[in-house]
Every structure is written in C-alpha cells, then in structure tokens.
Amino acid sequence: MQITAIDGLSARCEARGVCRDISVFMIRDEIPKVGDHVMVSAGQAVRKVSEEDARLSWELYDQILAEMPEPSLHRR
Numbered sequence: 001m002q003i004t005a006i007d008g009l010s011a012r013c014e015a016r017g018v019c020r021d022i023s024v025f026m027i028r029d030e031i032p033k034v035g036d037h038v039m040v041s042a043g044q045a046v047r048k049v050s051e052e053d054a055r056l057s058w059e060l061y062d063q064i065l066a067e068m069p070e071p072s073l074h075r076r
Helices: 025-030 051-067
Strands: 002-007 010-015 018-023 037-041 044-049
Touching (some): 018 037, 018 044, 025 044
Antiparallel strands (some): 002 010, 037 044
C-alpha cells in the first residue's frame, strides 16, 4: 500500500482504490513518509518496500488470481 497521509503513528494508505488507516508503530526505525510503499498485515505496516517491489508484488498477485479456477457454488 502507498502512504497518502501520516498523523503521528497512524497513516492513511491506498492500494487499487482501497483506502485503509494503519499503524506505522512497527517501522519507527524507518520513518515512513507520504508516498512510501509499505507491506501491511493486520492493520500494521510491517516494513517499507520499494516502488518496484510493490509493483512486482501486485503483478504476481494478478497472475496467481488469473490462474485460479473459478469458484463453484456446487463444490463440497
């Protein structure tokens, strides 16, 4: 997710049109800035990532989703 605003130890992030408020408490040693990309888990930024790594991750997620079979309503 990309940081769009920071207020103390909270940040507003966006990824593909989805916005979330997250905590940046866990990455205090790498002071995040607006525009940085972060890996988020359970509402916490766990580390900063490069813009290229963020882009490559989204491309990989898209590829995985494209190769998954369509869910069936009749599976057990």
